[in-house]
Amino acid sequence: MKWSSKYFINGLIIIVPIAITAVVIINIFSFTESLLGRYLPIHFPGLAFVVVLILIVIVGWLSSHWLLKKVIGYGERLLGSIPIVKFIYNSVKQLSTAVFESQKLLKNAVLVPYPHPGVKALGFVMPELSAPLAEKFDEEHVCVFVPMSLNLTSGFNIILPRRDIIPLDVTSESALQYVITAGAIMPRGNDSNN
Template identity: 45%
Template sequence: MDEDKKKSFTEQISSSFFKGLLIVVPPAITVFVVIWLFNLTENTIGKYLPAKLPGAGLLIVLVGIWIVGVLSGNFLSEKILGFFDNIIGKIPVVKFIYKSVKQVSKALFESDSMFKSVVLVPYQKSYVMGFQMLTVPEPIKAKLGDDYVCVYMPWSMNMTAGMNFFVKKSDVIYLDMLPQDALQFIVTAGTISTAGMMPTDLEKLKANGNVQS
């Protein structure tokens, strides 16, 4: 009995630690990479500029990221990214985090993604914003029936973590928003305007006291 308790306690610690890694590592890596690129460009390209331009490194980093996006469909860039994927795919733990972040990013930013639409669903006498998934897993559908949809709710300030809810279709409010706009609203903790919502849905929420004017 004591051995089972010790094993359960150890498993809980391991599980919590791994969840912590999933939450902390992606944004930490992102911040580290951006700072590293900023310092690299400031120290290399910046010294060749005719005058000291504050923020030139950041501007170069942003333009560089934009160029990568433009060239993302290029054959050569796909080969390079494929080579990078293979290297990352051989590193324990890192490969899982990388693949998870990549899948979430693709789901949010590709037109044929697994996310069907942006929605609001009831949660603890309020509403939360999320993304309706294209399908409900068959084992769950077999138990709940066809009246439920799967909604993924990302956490504020961290798009790589969140929860899945199975909600009745009648309780779902659909929003006229692009996934990218909804993601901005969520990860910035609501500092982005709700102007992208459908007016009828906003009025409905205001009437229920869930959205402030």
């Protein structure tokens, strides 16, 4: 029975992100197809895919030029003046930036003294502290995300001295499984194949 629950969790870890990504992408392409079908005289299968890819590349290219940077900055300030929209937009932007720019998000598993000294919790080292936070400490501190068991979407960000962190030589997948299964599946070392 232990092996079947392990495979079930492994399957969930693989299928859930793929399913969510697929639903988002399919909805984007369906929306684009319906718009193009309504306003363009030509239509062929895959047109939405081509248009979305071209649009992403064009926006990325234009965003590196000073004029569009000013326009984007103005748009962000405008969104920032609307209370609820500001919260949603900033949260989504920061999360997407962290996911797309940081290759180490939830990769570097460590043990930290949490919730009090004498006990240890598994956490993940986050990107380095920003200057306004780092300058408040006399020694090097790091931010560690300590996820709640069974739910990776909630947890605690704690800032502690680097000397209090115990690095773990485990695979990131097995560290995530440990959290998701509330400790039923123990983390495996990087050199382990099972």
